[in-house]
Amino acid sequence: MECRFRVNGQLKLQDLSIIWVKKEEHTKEVYKLHKGKENFQTQHSNFRGRVKLLKDKLELGQSVLQVTNIKLTDAGTYRCLIGYEGADYKTITLQVKAPYRNITKRTVTAQTTAGHNKWELTCQSKGYPKAEVIWKNGEHQDLSDKANTIYETGTDQLYSVTSTLKTNTSINETFHCIFWNKELKENTSAILIIPGYTVASQRINSRRYIGTTVAVFAVFGSLLLFMLWVKKVGKDHGNETCTNNVAVTVTKLLTVEEEVDIRELSLEDGKLKYIRIEVT
Template sequence: KPLLLYVFLFYWHFLNALFTVEAPQSLYIVEHGNNVTMECTFPVNGKLKFRDLSVSWEKKDELKKQVYVLLKGEEDFKSQHSDFRGRIKLLKENLNFGQSLLQITDVKLRDAGFYHCVIGYGGADYKTISLKVKAPYRTITQGIVSTGDNEWKLTCQSEGYPQAEVIWQNGEYEDLTDKSSTSYETGSDQLYRVTSTLTIKSRIDEIFYCIFWNKELQENTSA
């Protein structure tokens, strides 16, 4: 019996050594609200036998979140985490070519993290793929209110992620940021709503700029 067990374990490791899952791309960066398709590949060697195929995509958080399961050729959504319900599709026609393509629609900030693509087909293997989600501060809403005696209250507001710094400049590009105040709020979608206000004495024809600087993404948007 010990010899039989040894032979079985050797054969199992030998099969897994032959069966290798690959990730053509280990990092995906997508904008909040867009769609993303992540890919891992596996050897098929001839016509795919769906009944022998199992595919699992899992998100590795503090607790494992099941994203998608195909068990012996049949989809199983019973264990799918509520975070992904209604937003996940596996492009099954590509399985014939040894491609496991997972599509996530309407990407949320909470979707960012590490995913395991696990394939069982004769042997078994997995690869880890990283998903990063960004939300640039594309649209800036501006406001201007006269507070009397050539004094003006200028306001700029925008939403994005991660948290941005707001820089104020005049028409000569002098930095006025230390005269401004900026507040941050987060909504249920985890986006930051950034509101910055500058109160300054000025002629009515002077120009001022507010710049949302996203240090982590190395991006800025100005108005």
């Protein structure tokens, strides 16, 4: 915000006093420069740390007040009082605008009926003042009466506007959500396109799932067959060992039989009192 005053020759800063106030039911002091020195003792808490006088403009006879971190409550009427080789004042009206610049959009499919998906299209944005949300399809038909729009206000006094449109449509259909700010005569829009990859994506995911399942079963099957094979080999090896031991013992006995007929042997025979076959 700016107000001007006359400077003849070089500015005498020690003779300059400037006061900025906001006119409300109770006047709020915004900034004070007294006899060339800043004074923040009587500054209202709403403006503390947010205002700055651009001192390099004073030589040009300009009192420029810079306000940062602007709020909606900053809007209103301000008065600039100048004391320098006389006195003067100026009234300024400050308007604060908060356009609906950024629109967050979301497209969600709910269910499928007769080859058509039921979709929920959502647009959300913040701004001030309250905006109307207009919905149109690709043929520019107005669908606003079918939408549900919710308004909420936060501590920053901005309106959080969320509008949802439910529709039955086919893929690749185009929709527009438009935030119309009547007081600012400004609109911001976003385009939502019904995606055409939903079914294909589901099929791909199903194939991946089936492929993964088959692979897992194949691995487990291979491990099971390998374990059975190892067990069988171990068992056959044990049987083979036992058979070989028995065969060796019997062979030795048969060697004896070749020399002496077992039927002719008696228990009194000192050479062979008994026959024992040991299996190890």
